[in-house]
Amino acid sequence: MKHAILGVAFAAALAVPAFAQDYTIMAPANPGGGWDGTARAMQEVLQAEGIAPSVEVVNVPGAGGTVGLAQFVADSAGDPTRLIVGGYVMVGAILTNASPVTLKDVTPIARLTGDTQAIVVPAASDIQTLADLVEKLKADPGAVSWAGGSAGGTDHITVGLLAKAAGVDPTKINYIAFSGGGEAMAAILGNQVTAGVSSVGEFAEQVKAGTMRLLAVSSAERLPGIDAPTIKEAGYDVVLENWRMVAAAPGLTPEQVAKISADMEKLNSSAGWTKLLAERGWTNTYLAGDAFAAQLDADIAATETVLRAIGLVK
Amino acid sequence: MSQGSFPGRRPPTRSGGAAFIIAAGLAGIAALILVDAAGLKQDGGYAGVGPGDVPRIIAYGLLVLAVLTVISGLKGDLPKPPRQAPAPVLWILGGLGLQLVLLHVVGFVISGAILFAMTARAFGQRPLWKAVAVGLVLALVIYGIFDQLLQLNLPAGPLERLIFRG
Amino acid sequence: MDSFSLLMQGLASAMDPMILLYALIGVTLGTAVGVLPGIGPALTVALLLPVTYGLDPAGSLIMFAGIYYGGMYGGSTTSILLNTPGESASIVTAIEGNRMARQGRGGPALATAAIGSFVAGLIATLMLAFLAPQVVKLALTLGPREYFALMVLAFVTVSATFGDSALRGLTSLFIGLALACVGIDGLTGAARLTYGVPQLMDGIETTTLAVALFAIGEALAVAAMLTPPDGMHKVTGSVSMTRTDWRRSWKAWLRGTFIGFPIGSMPAGGADVASFLSYAAERKLTRHPEEFGKGAIEGVAGPEAANNAAAAGTLVPLLTLGLPTTATAAIMLAGFQQFGLQPGPLLFVMNAELVWTLIASLLIANLMLVVLNLPLIGLWIKLLSIPRPWLYGGILLFATLGTIGVNPSPVELGMLILFGMMGYGMRLYGYPIAPVVVGLILGPMAEQQLRRALSIAQGDWTTLVSTPVSATLLTISAVFLIVPMLMRLRGRGKVLSQVAGDPD
Numbered sequence: 013m014k015h016a017i018l019g020v021a022f023a024a025a026l027a028v029p030a031f032a033q034d035y036t037i038m039a040p041a042n043p044g045g046g047w048d049g050t051a052r053a054m055q056e057v058l059q060a061e062g063i064a065p066s067v068e069v070v071n072v073p074g075a076g077g078t079v080g081l082a083q084f085v086a087d088s089a090g091d092p093t094r095l096i097v098g099g100y101v102m103v104g105a106i107l108t109n110a111s112p113v114t115l116k117d118v119t120p121i122a123r124l125t126g127d128t129q130a131i132v133v134p135a136a137s138d139i140q141t142l143a144d145l146v147e148k149l150k151a152d153p154g155a156v157s158w159a160g161g162s163a164g165g166t167d168h169i170t171v172g173l174l175a176k177a178a179g180v181d182p183t184k185i186n187y188i189a190f191s192g193g194g195e196a197m198a199a200i201l202g203n204q205v206t207a208g209v210s211s212v213g214e215f216a217e218q219v220k221a222g223t224m225r226l227l228a229v230s231s232a233e234r235l236p237g238i239d240a241p242t243i244k245e246a247g248y249d250v251v252l253e254n255w256r257m258v259a260a261a262p263g264l265t266p267e268q269v270a271k272i273s274a275d276m277e278k279l280n281s282s283a284g285w286t287k288l289l290a291e292r293g294w295t296n297t298y299l300a301g302d303a304f305a306a307q308l309d310a311d312i313a314a315t316e317t318v319l320r321a322i323g324l325v326k
Numbered sequence: 327m328s329q330g331s332f333p334g335r336r337p338p339t340r341s342g343g344a345a346f347i348i349a350a351g352l353a354g355i356a357a358l359i360l361v362d363a364a365g366l367k368q369d370g371g372y373a374g375v376g377p378g379d380v381p382r383i384i385a386y387g388l389l390v391l392a393v394l395t396v397i398s399g400l401k402g403d404l405p406k407p408p409r410q411a412p413a414p415v416l417w418i419l420g421g422l423g424l425q426l427v428l429l430h431v432v433g434f435v436i437s438g439a440i441l442f443a444m445t446a447r448a449f450g451q452r453p454l455w456k457a458v459a460v461g462l463v464l465a466l467v468i469y470g471i472f473d474q475l476l477q478l479n480l481p482a483g484p485l486e487r488l489i490f491r492g
Numbered sequence: 493m494d495s496f497s498l499l500m501q502g503l504a505s506a507m508d509p510m511i512l513l514y515a516l517i518g519v520t521l522g523t524a525v526g527v528l529p530g531i532g533p534a535l536t537v538a539l540l541l542p543v544t545y546g547l548d549p550a551g552s553l554i555m556f557a558g559i560y561y562g563g564m565y566g567g568s569t570t571s572i573l574l575n576t577p578g579e580s581a582s583i584v585t586a587i588e589g590n591r592m593a594r595q596g597r598g599g600p601a602l603a604t605a606a607i608g609s610f611v612a613g614l615i616a617t618l619m620l621a622f623l624a625p626q627v628v629k630l631a632l633t634l635g636p637r638e639y640f641a642l643m644v645l646a647f648v649t650v651s652a653t654f655g656d657s658a659l660r661g662l663t664s665l666f667i668g669l670a671l672a673c674v675g676i677d678g679l680t681g682a683a684r685l686t687y688g689v690p691q692l693m694d695g696i697e698t699t700t701l702a703v704a705l706f707a708i709g710e711a712l713a714v715a716a717m718l719t720p721p722d723g724m725h726k727v728t729g730s731v732s733m734t735r736t737d738w739r740r741s742w743k744a745w746l747r748g749t750f751i752g753f754p755i756g757s758m759p760a761g762g763a764d765v766a767s768f769l770s771y772a773a774e775r776k777l778t779r780h781p782e783e784f785g786k787g788a789i790e791g792v793a794g795p796e797a798a799n800n801a802a803a804a805g806t807l808v809p810l811l812t813l814g815l816p817t818t819a820t821a822a823i824m825l826a827g828f829q830q831f832g833l834q835p836g837p838l839l840f841v842m843n844a845e846l847v848w849t850l851i852a853s854l855l856i857a858n859l860m861l862v863v864l865n866l867p868l869i870g871l872w873i874k875l876l877s878i879p880r881p882w883l884y885g886g887i888l889l890f891a892t893l894g895t896i897g898v899n900p901s902p903v904e905l906g907m908l909i910l911f912g913m914m915g916y917g918m919r920l921y922g923y924p925i926a927p928v929v930v931g932l933i934l935g936p937m938a939e940q941q942l943r944r945a946l947s948i949a950q951g952d953w954t955t956l957v958s959t960p961v962s963a964t965l966l967t968i969s970a971v972f973l974i975v976p977m978l979m980r981l982r983g984r985g986k987v988l989s990q991v992a993g994d995p996d
Contacts, residue, residue: 399857
C-alpha cells in the first residue's frame with residue numbers, strides 16, 4: 013500500500029523517455045551550496061527536456077571541491093557518462109590547498125552560469141560611494157572589516173584585488189571569513205562589519221528593500237537593472253566574475269567529448285534552463301570550446317597572482 | 327587511541343596500567359597538536375589569535391588532563407572494566423574492515439551482507455551461511471529502497487547491476 | 493494585521509483530501525530517509541525535493557513541509573531505540589532516550605519525543621507566523637561577540653552531559669575539541685592536522701563521529717560482554733506514557749520550545765546548540781536528578797522539543813530576510829524559487845499568500861507527523877524484540893549506510909572504524925561519549941566567533957563584554973561555573989559525588 017503511493021510519486025518524478033545517454037553529475041560540495049544547486053538544476057532540466065533519460069547527482073564534499081575533483085579524476089577516467097560541476101572557487105582552492113589534481117586533469121566542457129561580485133555597506137553606514145570606502149581603507153586598513161565567504165574564495169579575492177588596485181597592501185586587509193552566505197549577510201545587516209562582498213544576486217533583494225547600499229559591481233560593464241557603477245568605472249582596475257562550469261572525465265575520445273558538448277549545448281538552449289536560471293537569478297554566461305579553455309587559463313594565472321599577493325599561496 | 331585491553335587477571339594493578347596508557351594517549355594527541363601548531367602561520371592578523379593558538383590551548387589542556395589521569399589511576403579511581411570477550415570484537419571489526427575493502431569491488435549489497443553476517447556471528451548467530459543469506463536479502467531491500475527509489479547513491483557491484491540494471 | 497485570516501485561509505485550502513495525501517507522503521518519505529543515521533535533514537530535503545517538482549504550489553509546499561519535519565523527526569527514533577543519533581541535533585536525545593529504551597520504556601520515550609516535537613512545532617510555527625519580524629530584528633543585533641558568549645554558556649552547561657566524573661567528562665570534551673582542530677581553519681584557510689589527506693580538509697564529520705562512537709562503540713561493547721545483561725531492550729510496562737510521564741514532560745516541552753525557537757532564529761545558532769542547552773536546563777531544573785544519565789524522561793522531552801522548535805526558528809531569517817542560515821534552509825530556498833518566490837526582506841509582503849500557505853502547510857505536516865508516528869511506536873519498539881544477532885547486524889548495516897550514502901570514501905569508513913574502537917575503549921573505562929561530540933560541534937563555533945569578534949575589534953579583548961547581551965551571557969556562564977565550585981569547597985559536593993559513585 014505504502015509502496016504503491018511511493019511508486020506513483022516517483023513514477024511522476026522520474027518519467028523516462030527512450031534512448032540518449034545517462035549522466036552521473038558529481039557536485040564536489042555538500043547539499044545546499046552553489047555547486048550542488050547547479051548540479052541538481054542540471055539534473056532537473058536534462059531529465060525534463062528529455063536530453064538524458066536518467067541523471068544522478070552525487071555529492072563529494074570537501075576542501076573547496078578538490079576532494080571531489082581528485083576522486084572524479086581517479087574513478088571516472090574514460091567514462092563519458094560522468095560529469096563534474098565546478099567553478100572559480102575551485103581554481104583558488106586547488107592553489108591554496110596545493111591540490112595534486114588540477115583542472116588540467118579533467119575535460120572542461122562549458123561555462124554555464126556566472127555571478128558578478130558586489131560590494132555593499134549597511135544602510136546605516138556613513139559610506140556613500142566606493143571612493144569613500146577606499147579612502148577609509150587607505151587611512152587605516154584594519155579599521156575596515158569585510159564580511160564575505162571562505163578564506164581564499166571569490167569574495168576574499170575581490171577584496172584583495174581592490175586593495176591592490178587602490179595601492180593598499182593586500183596582506184593588511186581585515187577580511188572576516190564567514191562559513192555560510194546567510195551568516196555573512198546577517199553580519200552586514202546587523203551593522204557588525206564595515207562592508208560586505210558577495211554575489212550581486214545574493215544582495216539584490218536587500219538592496220531593493222533599502223537595508224544595504226550597493227557601492228559597486230565587479231563586471232566589466234554596468235549590469236542592466238542594477239543601479240551601481242562598476243569598480244573599474246570608480247577608478248580601480250578590477251574585473252571579476254564567479255563562474256560555474258561543467259567538466260567531463262579525462263581520457264575521452266573526441267567523439268565522446270563532442271556528444272557531451274552537444275548535450276550541454278541542448279541544455280543551454282532549452283526553455284527549461286532559461287526559465288530555471290531566471291527563477292534562481294543566475295546569469296547565463298555560457299561559453300564552450302576553445303574560448304572557454306582560453307578563459308580558464310587566464311583565470312588560473314590571474315588567481316594565482318592575487319592569492320600570492322594576499323599571502324594565501326606561497 | 328584509548329583502546330581497551332582485556333583484563334586477564336583481577337585489578338588493582340590493571341586500572342593503574344590503563345590509566346598510564348590513557349594518559350600516554352592524551353599526551354600523544356597533545357604532542358601531535360603542538361607540533362602541527364608550530365608549523366602554522368603564527369601571525370594572528372587583526373584578531374591577534376592565529377590558527378595555531380586555540381589548538382595550542384587545547385593541547386595544554388590535554389597535558390593537564392593526562393597528569394590528572396595518572397594521579398587518579400594511582401589512587402585507583404578509574405573504573406575497572408569487567409572481563410571482556412575478544413573474539414566477538416574481532417568479528418565485528420573484521421566485518422567493518424571487509425566492508426571498507428570490498429565496498430567498491432563487490433558493491434553495497436554483498437559487502438553489507440558480509441558486515442551483517444559477521445556482526446550476527448559476533449553475537450552468537452550460527453551457522454554463518456544463514457546470516458549471510460539474511461544479510462543479502464536485507465541489503466538488497468535497502469539498496470532497492472534507498473538507491474533505486476530514493477536516489478541515494480550507493481556503490482553498485484556486479485550483483486546490483488545484475489538485478490537492477492540488467 | 494489580518495495575519496490570522498490569511499492563516500485560516502491557508503489552513504482551509506489545505507484541508508483538501510489530495511493535499512492531505514501529499515502531506516502524508518511527504519511525512520512518510522521524510523521520516524524514512526531522516527531515520528538513517530548520518531543522513532541529516534539537509535540531504536533528506538535535497539534528495540526528495542525533485543519529488544515535489546511535478547505538483548502545483550500548494551501540493552508541493554505541503555509535501556515539502558512534511559519532508560522537512562519528517563526529516564527532523566526521523567533522527568530521534570534511531571537515537572532512542574538504537575543509540576544511534578541520526579543527526580547532530582538528536583545526540584543528547586540518545587543519552588536519556590536510549591537508557592529509557594533499555595529499561596523497557598522505549599514506548600514512552602518515543603511518545604514524549606513525538607508529542608514534544610508536535611507541541612514545539614505547533615508553538616514555534618505560530619510564533620514564526622506572528623512574531624517573525626520582531627524576532628529577526630533582535631537576532632540581527634547579535635554579532636560574533638554575542639555568539640561567542642553564547643558558545644561559552646553552552647560550554648559551561650555541557651558539564652550536564654559529563655556523567656559521574658568531572659575528570660573523565662573533561663577528558664572526553666577535550667578529545668572532542670582536539671578532533672575539532674582537524675581541517676582547514678575557517679578564518680585563514682590554514683590546514684590544521686590534515687597531514688595532506690584531502691578528506692580531512694573539511695574536518696571530521698560530526699555524524700561520522702557520532703555514529704561511530706554511539707552505534708559501533710556500543711555494538712562492540714555489548715558483544716564483548718561475557719555475561720550480557722538480562723532483559724535488556726525487553727519492553728516492560730506500558731507502551732504509552734503514564735500520568736507521571738505526562739506530568740514530567742509537559743514543562744520540558746515548553747521550556748525546550750522557548751529555548752529552541754530563539755536559538756534557531758539566530759543566524760549562527762542551530763538546532764544542535766539548542767538541544768544541548770535544553771538538556772542542560774532540564775538537568776538543572778529537574779526534581780529527579782538521580783535519574784539523569786539513567787533514563788530521565790525530561791532529558792528526552794526537552795531536547796526533542798528544542799530541536800523541532802529550532803527547525804521552525806530557522807525559517808524566521810529565511811522568510812523575513814531571505815537568509816538561509818543552514819544548509820537545509822538553502823535547499824528549501826531553491827525549492828521555493830520554482831514558484832517565483834523571491835527570497836528577501838520583501839518576501840512576506842510580496843508573496844504573502846504563498847508564505848501563509850507554507851506556514852499552514854507546516855502546521856498540517858506537524859499534525860500529520862504525530863498522527864502517523866504515535867500508532868507506529870508500537871511497531872518501532874517491536875524492533876527491539878528482534879534477536880540480538882539480527883538486531884545488531886541491522887544496526888551496523890544502517891550505521892554504515894548513512895556514511896556510504898553521503899560519502900563512500902575509504903577514509904570516511906576508516907574513521908568510522910577507528911572512532912568505533914575509541915567508543916568501545918571509552919565505554920570500558922567509564923568515559924562519557926556525548927561530550928566528545930559536543931566538543932567537536934561547539935569547538936570550531938566558539939573559536940571562529942571569538943576570532944571574528946577580535947578581528948572586527950582589531951584585537952581589543954574588551955569587545956567581548958562591550959554589549960549588554962554578551963556581558964550578560966558571560967556573567968551567567970561565570971556564575972554557573974563558580975557557584976558549584978564554591979559549593980564543593982564548602983563540602984556539600986562530597987555527598988553528591990559519593991551518591992553518584994557507581995560506574996556507568
